[in-house]
Amino acid sequence: MHFDEILSVIGGFGKFQKLLYVWICLPQIFLAFHMLVSIFSGAVPPHLCRATWPSAGAPASSNLNLSASDGRPQLSCTAPFNHSGAIDLGNGLPAGSCQGGWEYSTETFQNTIVSEWDLVCDNANLNNLGSSIYMFGLLVGAVVFGCLADKYGRRIIILVNLAIQAIFGVGAAFAPNFYVYTALRFVVGTSISGVIMNAFVLGTEWTGSKQRMLAGLITDYFFGFGYILLAGVAYLIRDWRKLQLAISAPGFLFIFYIWVLPKSARWLMANDRKEEAWELIQKAAQMNGKPLTKDLEMCQVYKIEEKTGVKKKHSIIDLVRTPKMRKQSLIVFYLWFANVLVYYGLSLNISDLGMNIYLTQMIFGLVEMPARTITLFTLNRSRKISQLAFLAVGGTACLLTIFIPSDLSVIKTVLAMIGKFGITASLSIIYVYSAEVFPTVIRQNGIGIGSMCARTGGVLAPMMYLLKGISPQAPMVLCGLCPLLGSALTLLLPETANKPLPDTIEDVEGSNLR
Incomplete structure (x- = not known):
């Protein structure tokens, strides 16, 4: 009996699954x-x-002017140049010789890592480097914990990563210097990939085919809620150390997951642990109020067809070993990369709206909610059409911005927001689509490599704007062409809406999903 048939009997989204989604x-x-x-x-x-040498009888602070004549912030690296070409600090010293130290405005932020460790001017690249190292941590976590989850199970990897996240997140709040802080944030980044991927897959593998899209969309909503809520938390806590502690310390409360988070029965069966899986199935059936029939109870097995009679070992190589699996894997990997590249690329491009940073953060979070909501009405009809349609909308809107004159900034911004709308919806869909394209035996490997490709896009997104040196329109051209190419490639993927999840590579190669 297929596991999806078992779910249809015990309930594909009953009380057991709803409680699972809370966790x-x-x-x-x-x-x-x-x-x-x-x-x-x-x-x-x-x-x-x-100023190292303030004017006689005046305090050093009298030489500071953190606002230009028009009221905008005056940064040290954009001060007027003197006749020799060096930045004039008013004390006869060039910018690189700021012996008196930097003075920072505390109007918006009480303290940041930049103001604490002087990551400005010549040291500004360290701040960008720290962000790249953090994103690299996400990439490493996607690969490492994707493989480990396929080997040891979803639940244990989630528990380990929640612990890592809390311990190293709190540690980052007490970092003595920038380098220790960056190293700790790197480890936090690896744990985030481990939790995001495995929580999503665990939910997917316990959910019936008709409700499976909820696995991605419900978690996306909560991520979006965190996106919005962070604006309020950061507004109330203006010191970076206290803010880091506030978002990390509650992670220790997740220790109770040891007792409440279930394993994946689908994974247990695929790994020949049928008795353990059957106990979980019986528990789920009891919680859902759908007692098992005698025939189903006597079955007690979920068999994966093995022609050789010997349990097969699977690895990342299986993602590209056979023709159909190879084609589908490479396309899905590109979709992960393109979605995240453009998502972060657009976020960086439209963030300079001239508004309060906390309000801007909240608006960006709110914009994503309609994008996630609309997929609720499209996914059950077709995963394939939904994916290619939103990619096409996002890519087309980005391309249209290059034809808008620079003085029509409002129209450009609206188009960029439409582009972000399409990409956000597409990004929500790719989570669901990926879990249905990859078979159970290599699903976590597939999601892990896909997430790795996504993080590669995230690392490259800030660098995309170096293309402005070639042409001011180059970044938006790239933001337009990448999704459009992905939209075309999606035509080659199978339709998976309301279909059973494939469990073996043989299911994919011999399937009639298309």
């Missing part, structure tokens, strides 16, 4: 905190160099 979704709020906290903790306040 899956709660950490998503804190994952959003960790993912986006650098917007506030790594912010660069207005700053100037203290």
Whole structure:
């Protein structure tokens, strides 16, 4: 008997699954905190160099002017140049010789890693490097914990990563210097990938085919809620150390997951642990109020067809070993990469709206909610059409911005927001689609490599704007062409809406999903 048939008998989204989603979704709020906290903790306040030799009888602070004549923040690295080409600090010293130290405005931020460790001017690249190292941690976590979850199970990897996230997140709040802070944040990044991927897969593998899209969308909503909530938390806590502690310390409360988070019965069966899986199935059936029939109870097995009679070992190589699996894997990997590249690329491009940073953060979170909501009405009809349609909308809107004159900034912004709307919806869909394209025996490997490709896109997104040196329109051209190519490639993927999940590679190669 196929596991999806068992779910149809015991309930594909009953009380057992609903309680499971409570446990899956709660950490998503804190994952959003960790993912986006650098917007506030790594912010660069207005700053100037203290004069080493102030005018006679005047305090050093009298030489500071953190605002230009028009009221905008005056940064030290954009001060007027003197006749020799060096930045004039008003004390006869060039910018690189700021012996008196930097003075930072505390109007918006009480303290950030930039103001504490002077990550400005010549040291500003260290701040960007720290962000890249954190994103690299997400990439490493996607690969490492994707493989480990296929080997040891979803539940244990989630528990381990929640512990890592809390311990190293709190540690980062007490980091003595920038380098220790960056190393700790790197480890936090690896744990975030481990939780995001495995929580999603655990939910997917316990959910019936008709309700399976909820696995991605419900968790996305909670991540979006964390996106919005962070604006309020950061507004109330203006010191980066206290903010880091506030988003990390509650992670220790997840210790009770040891007793409440279930294993994946589908994974247990695929790994020949049928007795353990059957106990979980009986528990789920009891909680859902659907007692098992005698025939189903006597079956007690979920068999994966093995022609050789020997249990097969699976690895990442199986993702590309056979023709159909190879084609589908490579396309899904590209979709992960393109979605995240453009998502972060657009976020960086439209963030300069001239508004309060906390309000901007909240607006960006709110914009994503309609994008996630609309997929509720499209996914059950077709995963394939939904994916290619939203990619096409996002890519087309981005391309249209290059034809809008620079003086029509409102129209450009609206188009960019439409582009972000399409990409956000597409990003929600790719989670669900990926879990249905990859078979159970290599599903976590597939999701892990896909997440790795996504993180590669995240690392490259800030660098995309270096293309402005070639052409001012180049970044938006790239943001338009990548989704459009992905939309075309999606035509080659199978339709998986309301279909049983494939469990073996043979299911994929011999399937009639198309």
